[in-house]
Amino acid sequence: MAKDMSNTKVPPTTIARLPIYLRCLQDARGRRVDLISSFELAELTGRNAAQLRKDLSYLGEFGTRGVGYEVDELISQISKWLGTSTVRPVAVVGMGRLGQALCNYQGFLDKGFTITRVYDVDPDKVGKSIAGVEIVHIDKIEKVEPGGIGVIATPAAGAQEAAEKLVAAGFNAILNFAPVNIETGPDICVRHVDFASELQIIGFHLAQKEERFPAPCYDDCCD
Amino acid sequence: MAKDMSNTKVPPTTIARLPIYLRCLQDARGRRVDLISSFELAELTGRNAAQLRKDLSYLGEFGTRGVGYEVDELISQISKWLGTSTVRPVAVVGMGRLGQALCNYQGFLDKGFTITRVYDVDPDKVGKSIAGVEIVHIDKIEKVEPGGIGVIATPAAGAQEAAEKLVAAGFNAILNFAPVNIETGPDICVRHVDFASELQIIGFHLAQKEERFPAPCYDDCCD
Structure with a gap:
């Protein structure tokens, strides 16, 4: 059913919205909804229906005009795109408060991730267990498990070393929570979550509202 | 010097990159760099120079061809856009491991944020202090302090109530870390950081590398 999209570039903003659509579709399935219109799904996800239809068009030709999308089929297809149709193993480096929060985070398993390994440098922590995994x-x-993702939850000073050790162990996908850029080889996918940057992006929108520097942005940019 | 950009829409991907440029410029200033070329800045930020010049063009006409950008001027302008040229007060709801990690996060103050209030529902935590602030x-x-931002670091079950209490106290900008959508009025700026979604976005890129569902994305989408 899906058309050949092998020459279509998927914009990063679309990729970032796919997990939101998936979460809302899974909620809908939990409520025993089998079919959902683009308007209903847009409402649930806080988007407009035109954008949603465009985003989903990258996945192929889904939905029937006037009927809607089959919830199960769309969940299956988005999961396939997000590479989470099977459970991926995750290794977390850094067992401070943030690392521990990640290990106890409830939302991972049903999203396709399980934390299988945790690391730290502190001899007082090594050998203890967190969420059933030994530090x-x-x-x-x-060595990385097939399809594994590495997570850096160290302080800034330890992040580069953690990245190098993950890469040496064969990880080619890293989520970095430390407030510092890390350098890796060109073939490593690094995604950086910087809490201060998230606040700064909100600060941009607040500055607009406060009219200290009024410049319009797109309606959906406050995501 | 800056031209009138009041009718120019700033793309959300540009907004999201501004904190990265700011961090690298601040690092450069720390190394006593006064002038920086778009190529040098692009290299530091891991972007290409054309995209960087386009992003910065939204802020006005900066830089001199063949010379580069004045580091101080660019820091000042990006800070103004991000609304962080003054320090913004932040209130955090939820003092579990994640909330505590945020309170002890080193990178906030020099990025323009200070946590001034912390909240929880647990009577064992209320009255105690964390990072010098009483719970x-x-x-x-x-009532919200002027320009304040609310942060939700509660479990999923408490997030909606936390959002409603923040909005009732006058907050119109919220950063939500709970793994659930929150509903607020239309004038509230909500930004959602969902750790599972971040892993799913990496999963998308891994799935491409694994050629389980090969579809190309833009070079810079793994950010």
Whole structure:
């Protein structure tokens, strides 16, 4: 049913919205909804229906005009695109408060992730368990499991070393929570979540509202 | 010097990159760099120079061809756009591991944010201090300070109530870390950081590399 999209570039803003659509579709399935219109799904996700239809058009030709999307089919297709139709193993480096918060985060497993390994440098932490996983010294990092993702939850000073050890162990996908840029080879996918940057992006929108520097942005940019 | 940009829409992807440029410029200033070329700045930020010049063009006409950008001027202008040229007060609801990690996060103050209030529902936590701020019961939330931002670091089950209490106290900008959508009025700026979604976006890129569902994306989408 899906058309050949192998030459279509998917914009990063579309990719970032796919997890939101998936979450709302899974909620709908939990309420035993089988079919959903683009208007209903747009309403649930806080988007407009035209944008939603355009985003989903990258996945192929879905939905029937006047009827809507089959919830199960759309969940299956978005999961396939997000590479989470199977459960991916995640290794977390850094067992401070943030690392511990991630290990105890309830939302991972049903989104396709399970934390299988955790690392720290602190001899007081090594050997203890968190969320059922034993903390191992970062110097003893094991070879990446197939499809695994590495997460850096260290302080800024330890992030580059953590990245290098993850890459040496074969990880080619890293989510970095440390407030510093890390340098890796060109073939490593690094995504950076910087809490201060998130506040700064909100600050941009607040500055507009306060009319200290009024410049319009797109309606959907406050995501 | 800046031209009138009041009718120019700033794309959300540009807004999201401004904090990255700002961080690299501040690093450069720390190394006593006064002038920087778009190529040098692009290299530091891991972007290409054409995209960087386009992003900065939304802020006005900066830089001199063949010379580069004045670091101080660009820092000042980006800070103004991000609404962080003064320090913004931040209130955090939820003092579990994530809330505590945020309170102890080193990178906020030099990015223009200071956590001035923290809230929780747990009577064992209320009255204690974290990072020098006393934990107050969420039922006693105070009126928002001017320019303040609310942060939700509660479990999913408490997020909607936290949002309503923040809005009732006058907050119109909220950063939500809980793994659930929150509903607010139309004039409230809500930004959602969902750790599972961040992993899913990486999963999208991994799925491409694994050629399980090869579809190209833009070079810069793995940010």
